Amino acid sequence: MLAVAVEEARAGLAEGGIPIGAALFGPDGEVLGRGHNRRVQDGDPSMHAETAAFRAAGRLRGYGRTTMVTTLSPCWYCSGLVRQFGIGRVVVGEARTFTGGHDWLTANGVAVTVLDDPTCVRLMEDFITARPELWFEDIGE
Amino acid sequence: MLAVAVEEARAGLAEGGIPIGAALFGPDGEVLGRGHNRRVQDGDPSMHAETAAFRAAGRLRGYGRTTMVTTLSPCWYCSGLVRQFGIGRVVVGEARTFTGGHDWLTANGVAVTVLDDPTCVRLMEDFITARPELWFEDIGE
Numbered sequence: 608m609l610a611v612a613v614e615e616a617r618a619g620l621a622e623g624g625i626p627i628g629a630a631l632f633g634p635d636g637e638v639l640g641r642g643h644n645r646r647v648q649d650g651d652p653s654m655h656a657e658t659a660a661f662r663a664a665g666r667l668r669g670y671g672r673t674t675m676v677t678t679l680s681p682c683w684y685c686s687g688l689v690r691q692f693g694i695g696r697v698v699v700g701e702a703r704t705f706t707g708g709h710d711w712l713t714a715n716g717v718a719v720t721v722l723d724d725p726t727c728v729r730l731m732e733d734f735i736t737a738r739p740e741l742w743f744e745d746i747g748e
Numbered sequence: 749m750l751a752v753a754v755e756e757a758r759a760g761l762a763e764g765g766i767p768i769g770a771a772l773f774g775p776d777g778e779v780l781g782r783g784h785n786r787r788v789q790d791g792d793p794s795m796h797a798e799t800a801a802f803r804a805a806g807r808l809r810g811y812g813r814t815t816m817v818t819t820l821s822p823c824w825y826c827s828g829l830v831r832q833f834g835i836g837r838v839v840v841g842e843a844r845t846f847t848g849g850h851d852w853l854t855a856n857g858v859a860v861t862v863l864d865d866p867t868c869v870r871l872m873e874d875f876i877t878a879r880p881e882l883w884f885e886d887i888g889e
Contacts, residue, residue, distance in 0.1 A: 646807065653794070653803040653829075662794040666787065668885055687828020687849070688794075692888035708828070744809055747833035 608632055608676045609700055609724060611641055615656065616678045616730055619643035625738075625745055626730045629656035629677040631664045631694075639673065640664030646745055655745075657685035661692070670694045678727045682707040682746055690715055700727030704735060705746065749773055749817045750841055750865060752782055756797065757819045757871055760784035766879075766886055767871045770797035770818040772805045772835075780814065781805030787886055796886075798826035802833070811835045819868045823848040823887055831856055841868030845876060846887065 608630065615628025630641035642659025645651050654662070657677050667673075670692045675681075678700035681689065686708025689697055696718040699709055703723065713719045735742045749771065756769025771782035783800025786792050795803075798818050808814075811833045816822075819841035822830065827849025830838055837859040840850055844864065854860045876883045 650807055651803055652805075652807050652833075653799045658794045658799075662792055664793075666791055666793050666885065670888060683828040683832040684825070685828070687824040687826070687831075690828075691824035691848075692793075707832075744807065747811060 608636070608674065608698060609678075609722060609727075611638060612656070612676045612678045612700060613724075613726060613730075615641055615643040615660075616727075619645075619648075619656075620730070620734070622648050624648050625741060626734050627656040627677070627679050629660040629675060631660045632674045632676065634672040639667070644745065647741070652745075655682065655685050657681055657688060661688060674698060676700075678724075679731060680705055680707045680709050680721070681712075686712055689717060696720075698722065700724045701731070703728050704731040749777070749815065749839060750819070750863060750868075752779060753797070753817045753819045753841060754865075754867060754871075756782055756784040756801075757868070760786075760789075760797075761871070761875070763789050765789050766882060767875050768797040768818070768820050770801040770816060772801045773815045773817065775813040780808070785886065788882070793886075796823065796826050798822055798829060802829060815839060817841075819865075820872060821846055821848045821850050821862070822853075827853055830858060837861075839863065841865045842872070844869050845872040 616626040620626035624647040625644040640663030645654035674696040676698040680702035752771040761767035765788040766785040781804030786795035815837040817839040821843035
């Protein structure tokens with residue numbers, strides 16, 4: 608599942624964007640939607656990786672048996688998305704370069720797994736070193 | 749400021765959509781972006797009123813002196829948006845028909861004003877009565 612999110616992150620990087628990717632999976636492991644951060648590509652600050660994957664999945668009822676897989680710990684905006692729509696499970700590639708609201712999600716009943724994946728860490732470390740201004744813009748700092 | 753958000757909510761209703769509107773204002777009261785819920789219109793579950801207004805404002809640095817005005821208490825998703833991007837102030841038309849995360853925002857240093865505006869209450873009461881399935885879909889219930 609993480610491989611799909613990493614593919615999305617790399618696609619975003621190749622487009623000159625912020626390398627964060629995500630995918631929403633259904634109960635049988637099928638991809639419902641996938642996407643990556645689109646701040647640069649669309650000039651759209653509202654399209655984080657998780658929101659892009661959620662949007663791509665279209666209108667659904669009942670997210671309890673879905674899993675959001677993301678290369679990076681979800682920020683408060685994306686954590687709020689998970690909580691509001693009752694997404695049952697979140698898999699986080701890494702939370703080393705940025706820690707958002709994943710502990711808050713755990714406290715609110717979401718099953719959260721943090722993988723500490725070295726590929727995900729390297730993607731973000733390299734990006735933050737190369738484009739710090741873009742990274743801090745994306746998290747509102 | 750609320751009048752702009754109400755105009756947006758009414759525009760959404762006229763399009764067959766969910767009547768929630770929002771606008772993001774700058775420090776001098778200028779409109780930076782405005783929008784309304786677009787679940788029905790675009791088949792896009794990620795476009796709540798607040799995220800639509802945020803998107804319409806484009807890429808910005810520093811939201812501390814901006815004000816998000818919304819006809820309805822922001823859900824967790826939209827509350828997370830406000831917290832992540834450090835939007836300094838939120839004006840809520842009403843929190844009677846739905847209560848999202850506005851108390852959580854207050855606890856996290858956001859200046860929140862709840863107006864309990866009868867026009868906003870009526871818009872949502874009428875809508876929830878007319879289209880309950882659409883309303884519950886929009887809040888993931």
